[in-house]
Each structure stands twice: as structure tokens, then as C-alpha cells.
Amino acid sequence: MQPSDSVMNLRQVFVTVLMFGVAGLLLFMYLQAWIEEHPTASGEKLQQQIINQDSKLPHPEELATAPKYQSAAANLNKRRTTVIMGRHSQEKASPLGEIASSLVSRLSEQQKMTEAFLKQQVNLSPVMRPLNKSLIKDDRWKNIDEAQEKRRYFLYDFCKKYSSENRLRTHLVRMVSRIYVEDRHKILYCEVPKAGCSNWKRILMVLNGLASSAYSISHDAVHYGKHLKKLDSYDLKGIQTRLNTYTKTIFVRDPMERLVSAFRDKFEHPNSYYHPVFGKAIIKKYRLNAHEEALKTGSGVKFKEFVRYLLDSQRPVGMDIHWEQISRLCYPCLINYDFIGKFETLEEDANYFLQLIGAPAELKFPNFKDRHSSDERTNMEVVRQYLKELSDTERQLTYDFYYLDYLMFNYTMPIV
Known part of the structure; x- marks a missing residue:
């Protein structure tokens, strides 16, 4: 070579x-x-x-x-x-x-x-538009209106300060999947479970002419009847038109209150879905020496076990809308909601909103408890009792899990 x-x-x-x-x-x-x-x-x-x-x-x-x-x-x-x-x-x-x-x-x-x-995505304008208050004829809503404006500007300023411009451009499917549409009065309502959503969907059904009274609509008809349309059922043009022209509302709740309310509803009462699907998996992974009956039925999950599941990055079953963060359900920094109601002032906020959109004068937001009516409502005192079951670290991590919801809607962490 x-x-x-x-x-x-x-x-x-x-x-x-x-x-x-x-x-x-x-x-x-x-x-x-x-x-x-x-x-x-x-x-x-x-x-x-x-x-x-x-x-x-x-x-x-x-x-x-x-x-x-x-x-x-x-x-x-x-x-x-x-x-x-x-x-x-x-x-x-x-x-x-x-x-x-x-x-x-x-x-x-x-x-x-x-x-x-x-x-296939849409650019939403970051500009916050003023509420149309032309239908408000008296001063009895003054305090509620002032609180509403403070919430709107607080969220707007937060998102403007901490969100990148790229945040205003995202895929539509997930962003609008929890939003219900009422075309007659041009309303978009983002559903936040455990924040009055059942009664809100009753109101939407009445507004849409599907029922004469909110009090006559059963729980199953509300959640399983499929009478209401969601925004993701429309084509791209229909979605964009409604996002840009309809009045968009969201009702939120203190994150810890919402979490405890979800736990009490789904795990402290018989439930043919949450016990076998979530309960069995939670008990199997987080309870030492679990009894065979508990492993078989999934009943009797403790709040501490539920929180361990919530905080586990390798949780045995996925998330659920009843305890998912509001920031991931309704995307408040992507969609400029025109009206931000709070569960803590639910009736006042809801009835003021109905006035804003020109609802029939006789239509009032229902004040009844949708299920387990004999139970004490989940309030901050009830929440503190549940939080005492957790260690300081677990409480802090749970707060961290919902920190965006706390920040966006100006809530403070409860003191135990």
C-alpha cells in the first residue's frame, strides 16, 4: 500500500x-x-x-x-x-x-x-375591555362593582407583569375545553368545580330556554344531560368570534377551601367512581398495612393520604378537574375574563352579573347546596381542621401546588 x-x-x-x-x-x-x-x-x-x-x-x-x-x-x-x-x-x-x-x-x-x-391557534388581545354597565339602573350594586373592578385590574396587572408575549398565543383545544356557551345572552362561563359550578350551569340552562326554573333541574341533568354546548365544539372562527365578543366570566374559590370541599364530596360519601378509581389507588400506595376491604373498595381515604397523592409527581392516577388548579382549567392569563366572581361572595356577584347581561328580572342565582345538603358547608374553619392533619411541610407544599391560583386571585394562605 x-x-x-x-x-x-x-x-x-x-x-x-x-x-x-x-x-x-x-x-x-x-x-x-x-x-x-x-x-x-x-x-x-x-x-x-x-x-x-x-x-x-x-x-x-x-x-x-x-x-x-x-x-x-x-x-x-x-x-x-x-x-x-x-x-x-x-x-x-x-x-x-x-x-x-x-x-x-x-x-x-x-x-x-x-x-x-x-x-390553528388564535391570538387574543391583551387589552382589558370595560364592562358594559348600561343595564345597571341603581346604586345598590356599587360596592360589588368596585370589588369587581379591583379583581379585574389585579389579575390583569399580574398577568401583564409575569406573562411573556408568547403566552398570548396557544392552542385552543385545551384552553377552551372547560368553557360553556350561552348564545342567547352571549355568555362564556369557565367551569371551576367546587366554586358554584352546578348552580351556574342551571342558570345557563334557564337563560338558554332549556328550563323555566333553576330549582327544577336535577344534579344529573346538570352534569350528565349534555344540554349545554362547550366552546371547543365550535369551529375556529366560531371560537374566536365568541372569545372576542361574548362576556366571559369565571367564578373562583380559595384554593384550600376548594380542595377540602372536593375531598369531602368525593371521598367522605359513597361514590361509585372516585372510590374504585382514585380511592383504591391512593390507599394501595400511601397506606401501610392497608386492610383487604379498604384495598377492595377504595373507601375511607384519609385527607393526609389524599394530599400525598396530590403532591406526588408519580401519582398512581391522574389529576381530576375537582382539584386541578384554576390556572390550568381556565387559563386566566390567556383569556381576559370580563367578570371575576368569587365563591365567598357568590350570590351577590352572580346576581350582579345577571343584571349586567340583561337576564330576566325574576331570575336569581339559586342558593341551595347541590348535594349532601345536611353537611356543614366547607368554610375556612372547616379547612383549618383538615389542615391540622398535615405536617408543616405538607401544608407548605400544598400551598405551593396552588400558588398561581393564590397569586392570580389575591387569596392568602390560611393560618392553622
Whole structure:
């Protein structure tokens, strides 16, 4: 073998290794970008819950200097530019350049697919529009109106301060999946379980002409009758039109009160769904030396066990809307809600809202307890009794789990 042949072989080996190395690097970046655009729930940390697919709010410690976050699509485009400009500008004529060009072309196709996907999303205006108060004829709503304006501006300022511009652009399916539509009075209501949602859906049914009185509608008809339409059942134009023109309302509740209320409702009373699905899994994982009967039925879950499930990043069963964060149910920093009601002042807020949208004068928000009417209502004193079952660390972690809800709606952590 001639020396020149040896040199050529070494060059070929070097070029081949280099080609595979760069190809592997490009493939890695491609897969990383794909993974970022298709996150899995199992990889999310409890204190780093995302509000949407493209961006997230900072952890509490970061709020003072909250950075802006880029979307997966922007990151993909940035990587493409770096690869093209920094690594392959002088390799177009080589075999390595041809392979790189082919891979970059595939990345270009992926970018086009991403852009096409983003076209199915909607940009919502960050401007908060004033409430139409033309139908309010007297001063008896003055205090409620002042409280309402304070809530609106508080949430608006919070989202403006801590949300990136990318947050205003997100996929619609999840964002509007909990929003109910009442077309007659042009209302969008985002359902927050354990914050008066059953009676609110009764009101929507009456407004829509499906019932003459809210008091005549059963619990099953409200939740299983499928009489009301959700916003995600409309096409893209229908969704965008309603988001931009209808009056959007959300009713919220102190996070700990809502959590305790959900636990009492689903685990302290017979339940053919939550006991076998959630109860059995919770007892099996978090109760030492559990009795066979408890493992078989899933009944008798303790609040401490329920909280351990809630805080477990590897929880044996998924989340449920009754204790999911409001920030992930209704996306308050993506959708500018025109009216923010609170469970603590539910009747006053609800009846004022009905006046705003021109509801029939005789229609009043029902004040009855939807289920387990003989039980004491879950209030802050009841909550404190349940929180005493937890350690200081567990209480703090539970607060951290709902910290966005606390911040957005100006609630304070209860003192035990």
C-alpha cells in the first residue's frame, strides 16, 4: 500500500466519522425540538406546572425577576439558524455538506409543519375591555362593582407583569375545553368545580330556554344531560368570534377551601367512581398495612393520604378537574375574563352579573347546596381542621401546588 493510499483512507475515515457525528447531532436537535413540542405529563414537576404548551410562569422564588420564555417553535427555528449559519456554511460542496443539507431540509419541513400548526391557534388581545354597565339602573350594586373592578385590574396587572408575549398565543383545544356557551345572552362561563359550578350551569340552562326554573333541574341533568354546548365544539372562527365578543366570566374559590370541599364530596360519601378509581389507588400506595376491604373498595381515604397523592409527581392516577388548579382549567392569563366572581361572595356577584347581561328580572342565582345538603358547608374553619392533619411541610407544599391560583386571585394562605 502506498503512503498516499494510507493518507486517503485516513481522510475517508475522518470524513465518515465527522459526517455521522454531525448527522447524529442534527438528529438529536430534531428529536429534542419534537419532544419540546410534545411534552409528557410524567415529566412535569409539581411546582413547575405549565399553563400552556408554549410557555410557563416562573416559580415563586423567580417572580421578582421573571424571565421571558421562548416557544418550542421559536427554539426550533433558532437551532436551525445556528446549524445552518455556524456549522455548514462552508460544506455545501462536500459529501458532509450534502448530508447536512438533506437533514436541514427535513428540519425545514418540520418547521413548516409547526407553522401550519400555529395557524390553528388564535391570538387574543391583551387589552382589558370595560364592562358594559348600561343595564345597571341603581346604586345598590356599587360596592360589588368596585370589588369587581379591583379583581379585574389585579389579575390583569399580574398577568401583564409575569406573562411573556408568547403566552398570548396557544392552542385552543385545551384552553377552551372547560368553557360553556350561552348564545342567547352571549355568555362564556369557565367551569371551576367546587366554586358554584352546578348552580351556574342551571342558570345557563334557564337563560338558554332549556328550563323555566333553576330549582327544577336535577344534579344529573346538570352534569350528565349534555344540554349545554362547550366552546371547543365550535369551529375556529366560531371560537374566536365568541372569545372576542361574548362576556366571559369565571367564578373562583380559595384554593384550600376548594380542595377540602372536593375531598369531602368525593371521598367522605359513597361514590361509585372516585372510590374504585382514585380511592383504591391512593390507599394501595400511601397506606401501610392497608386492610383487604379498604384495598377492595377504595373507601375511607384519609385527607393526609389524599394530599400525598396530590403532591406526588408519580401519582398512581391522574389529576381530576375537582382539584386541578384554576390556572390550568381556565387559563386566566390567556383569556381576559370580563367578570371575576368569587365563591365567598357568590350570590351577590352572580346576581350582579345577571343584571349586567340583561337576564330576566325574576331570575336569581339559586342558593341551595347541590348535594349532601345536611353537611356543614366547607368554610375556612372547616379547612383549618383538615389542615391540622398535615405536617408543616405538607401544608407548605400544598400551598405551593396552588400558588398561581393564590397569586392570580389575591387569596392568602390560611393560618392553622
